Amino acid sequence: EAGVVQSPRYKIIEKKQPVAFWCNPISGHNTLYWYLxxxxxxxxxxxxxxxxxxxxxxxxxxxxFSAERLKGVDSTLKIQPAELGDSAVYLCASSLGxxxxxxxxxxxxSRLTVL
Amino acid sequence: AQSVSQHxxxxxxxxxxxxxxxxxxxxxxxxxxxxxxxYPGQHLQLLLKYFSGDPLxxxxxxxxxxxxxxxxxxxxxxxxxxxxxxxxxxxxxxxTGGFKTIFGAGTRLFVKA
Numbered sequence: 001e002a003g004v005v006q007s008p009r010y011k012i013i014e015k016k017q018p019v020a021f022w023c024n025p026i027s028g029h030n031t032l033y034w035y036l037x038x039x040x041x042x043x044x045x046x047x048x049x050x051x052x053x054x055x056x057x058x059x060x061x062x063x064x065f066s067a068e069r070l071k072g073v074d075s076t077l078k079i080q081p082a083e084l085g086d087s088a089v090y091l092c093a094s095s096l097g098x099x100x101x102x103x104x105x106x107x108x109x110s111r112l113t114v115l
Numbered sequence: 116a117q118s119v120s121q122h123x124x125x126x127x128x129x130x131x132x133x134x135x136x137x138x139x140x141x142x143x144x145x146x147x148x149x150x151x152x153x154y155p156g157q158h159l160q161l162l163l164k165y166f167s168g169d170p171l172x173x174x175x176x177x178x179x180x181x182x183x184x185x186x187x188x189x190x191x192x193x194x195x196x197x198x199x200x201x202x203x204x205x206x207x208x209x210x211t212g213g214f215k216t217i218f219g220a221g222t223r224l225f226v227k228a
Binding site for chain 1: 119124147149151157158159160161164166205207208209211214215216217218219220221
């Protein structure tokens, strides 16, 4: 069974540039999450999708961050414009079932460096 | 508000030493509890989980954790660590009322060969 797939693995951009990250969850997983992981910290939830609906985006900085999951499968997270403080690892995770048990399956992450 | 606290940010042990990593959480309702591990260069993966029943749960690679409800704790243990256990360990709590998984800051474990 294929795991959660994320791309790109690494991205280096200059500040004020846009950047996008893509995630394909495990087949059949209805719930998709984007987490932010800063150096030396644990993952922090940015947004949670149940199918195509964003059911929790309270931690997403909506002035510069946006996300979509149009068909309820893969998802894109965008930052525009990027700031120096956005340098971090962006993790995508998925889980089976609506809301579920909290057990998450993670991708390898997309490491962003903003210069 | 839901929160998770891991007591040690960095732990250094010699091979064969015993390991215990502390985790305490704050949440007013029923929880599911997890330990995730991230080996160098790899993605986060589940080490063990507790949903209900026996509060002593066993996971992969000889790890176990004990849920003590009265202490809001879910400490991770291993009797004898190996060099290959070098990794970062994250405690996570899912509040069944809020449908949100919250992670602790992580503990970096380095095992000396």
